[in-house]
Amino acid sequence: MKKPTRLLPCALSTCEGICCSDGAYLRPEEERRIHRLVKRHAEHFDHLPPDYIIEPGPDDPPGRKTQVRAHRYRNKPAHFSDTRCVFTEADGRCSLQTLAVAKGKHKWAYKPAGCWLFPLISDDRGKLVPPPRHKRDDPHREGHAYPGFVTYTPCGGHAPEGKLWWHALKEEVAYFKIWQYED
């Protein structure tokens, strides 16, 4: 049996929100909800550019995603972009999450699923898939120039001293079960 991945907890002060460096791909209903929120809470989102959701470039996967802006990280893998999702606030927090908390909602109620699930992904059958234990198995690996994404992030790379992934991400796993029925 394959040994499971062990993970460290999310720590925004050290990871600098690197998982937000490429922005987020959105489901149609997530894009509609974000447009509604931005319209309704314009003051909360006054840091957004007009084109806060875009079509990705020709070399990117298809779909609609959040726009990014230039950002210099103190520490990042060399192949990661010097960019950050436009929904981040100055301290790296997600403005969709800060709005949900301010409104007394669940902290992930307004966030794209791909964001709060990270570093998990949900496969085509709705099954949760943890990040692989080895960088060579990274699902975003494209070769030498781009060896991967999730396994290069502080919360998604295998850490021998970390917790088994289903313990480290128990909040995400529990919320996923609720979200699946709500969606």
Ligand code: SF4
């Ligand atoms: S929507 Fe929020 S969590 Fe997702 S990439 Fe943007 S800032 Fe990060």
